[in-house]
Amino acid sequence: xxSPAPYAARPDASRGRLHAEPGGETRGPRDMFQxxxxxxxHSIAFxxxxxxxxxxxxxxxxxxxxxxxxxxxxxxxGRTIARALxxxxxxxxxxxxxxxxxxxxxxxxxxxxxxxxMARQGGxxxxxxxxxxxxxxxxxxxxxxxxxxxxxxxxGLAKHNGPVVQPGWAMAxxxxxxxxxxxxxxxxxxxxxxxxxxxxxxxxxxxDGLRAGLLTLDQLLEVPMVAAxxxxxxxxxxxxxxxxxLRELVRDQIGVMVNDVIQTARATIADSGVRTVDDVRQAGxxxxxxxxxxxxxxxxxxxxxxxxxxxxxDQLAAADRARVIVADLFAxxxxxxxxxxxxxxxxxxxxxxxxxxxxxxFIAGMTDRYAENRHFALFxxxxxx
Numbered sequence: 001x002x003s004p005a006p007y008a009a010r011p012d013a014s015r016g017r018l019h020a021e022p023g024g025e026t027r028g029p030r031d032m033f034q035x036x037x038x039x040x041x042h043s044i045a046f047x048x049x050x051x052x053x054x055x056x057x058x059x060x061x062x063x064x065x066x067x068x069x070x071x072x073x074x075x076x077x078g079r080t081i082a083r084a085l086x087x088x089x090x091x092x093x094x095x096x097x098x099x100x101x102x103x104x105x106x107x108x109x110x111x112x113x114x115x116x117x118m119a120r121q122g123g124x125x126x127x128x129x130x131x132x133x134x135x136x137x138x139x140x141x142x143x144x145x146x147x148x149x150x151x152x153x154x155x156g157l158a159k160h161n162g163p164v165v166q167p168g169w170a171m172a173x174x175x176x177x178x179x180x181x182x183x184x185x186x187x188x189x190x191x192x193x194x195x196x197x198x199x200x201x202x203x204x205x206x207x208d209g210l211r212a213g214l215l216t217l218d219q220l221l222e223v224p225m226v227a228a229x230x231x232x233x234x235x236x237x238x239x240x241x242x243x244x245x246l247r248e249l250v251r252d253q254i255g256v257m258v259n260d261v262i263q264t265a266r267a268t269i270a271d272s273g274v275r276t277v278d279d280v281r282q283a284g285x286x287x288x289x290x291x292x293x294x295x296x297x298x299x300x301x302x303x304x305x306x307x308x309x310x311x312x313x314d315q316l317a318a319a320d321r322a323r324v325i326v327a328d329l330f331a332x333x334x335x336x337x338x339x340x341x342x343x344x345x346x347x348x349x350x351x352x353x354x355x356x357x358x359x360x361x362f363i364a365g366m367t368d369r370y371a372e373n374r375h376f377a378l379f380x381x382x383x384x385x
Contacts, residue, residue, distance in 0.1 A: 005086030006373045009033070009187045015151035018135075018178045019144040032150050037094035039147045043140070045133050051367030052100075052155075053107035055205050055309070056212065057318040064208050066106075067100045073204060074099065077258060078196035081288075084262045085269075095193035097154045102130030104364040105371040106322030113326035118360050119168050120170035121353035129364055130157055131174045137361055155180045156190030169353075184281040188269075191288035199257045202301055202326065207244050207250045209309045217242060223304050225297040229253045260294040325375045326363060332378050333359045340376065 004010070011032035030038065040046050041253075050067035057063050065073075075096035082092040092112035103126045114124040131154060135146040158164060158171060164182040167175060175182055185191075209215035220226045229252045233245050265288045272287055274280050280287060290298060309315065333340050334355065340362055366374070 033090040109319035128170035159186035
């Protein structure tokens with residue numbers, strides 16, 4: 001096992017939790033970051049990810065990825081990179097598992113609709129909503145709201161894509177409760193979670209696109225990085241039918257990208273001179289990422305995926321319908337909050353902006369299936385236009 005690097009996050013050096021807990025971190029053998037991970041896994045919000053869109057909205061098949069399986073795959077990739085770099089695997093895993101908890105139903109289409117509905121009330125951002133969910137909305141404990149996650153966990157979720165210069169209302173609300181030094185860079189564990197997310201969806205979306213018949217191998221081979229990986233795979237497995245090698249192609253490409261991140265990060269960290277996690281936060285730049293060559297290749301792959309998969313006519317039609325469902329539900333609940341499953345909660349302000357924010361919380365927590373069912377109950381078989 002790789003020894004912890006001096007710049008790795010350490011649970012015994014954490015700034016702790018917002019609310020003191022009886023017994024502190026001494027109950028049982030788990031440290032603070034292991035508890036964070038386990039709290040995520042046992043949360044209701046995490047379970048709901050099994051019925052939330054990754055790429056395909058309400059897919060017919062059982063084998064397509066959803067937010068839950070995507071998060072598990074991100075965690076596996078993240079732990080691999082963290083282990084190789086001597087970082088804290090438990091914090092990395094917890095961040096990977098939690099990174100998509102704030103996504104509303106229907107993925108980015110649902111988020112677009114909530115952003116539009118909330119435009120006059122501060123907007124909606126799934127990353128900030130992850131923090132709001134974990135600090136305010138998920139309430140398994142009797143003495144305080146939220147999961148009471150460590151500062152390191154909340155900081156990593158807030159900043160895994162880099163410093164936050166202009167936080168929206170939801171993130172500013174969290175930062176006011178438990179200041180997260182939003183203008184600093186995040187821990188290396190958070191940076192690993194971000195790059196693991198990119199690697200996972202770059203490659204697993206290829207797998208799902210092929211399965212759905214929206215991508216073909218011939219199309220993919222127009223992408224230089226994919227063509228190079230395919231040549232290696234064919235060279236290792238001569239005489240094997242192409243259909244049997246498609247998943248091997250995805251595995252090979254993940255391995256190439258992971259190894260690139262590890263090698264690049266080792267060199268970048270050494271060059272930066274960082275010795276502590278505080279040095280990392282003051283480094284002034286990301287220290288985990290692809291090499292310049294791989295970053296350029298990944299941009300080409302992303303452009304291809306947007307053109308051929310994410311903007312495929314079938315996908316765009318499904319996204320349009322999803323946006324209408326979310327917009328319809330928001331308008332209906334705003335006109336009559338009693339239509340929500342539990343009505344209007346006691347003590348919640350019915351005036352703006354709290355009115356719209358509570359409705360957005362309710363809709364953002366829905367699964368695709370639940371949103372479809374609620375829409376059918378209110379509007380019949382098709383969304384209103």
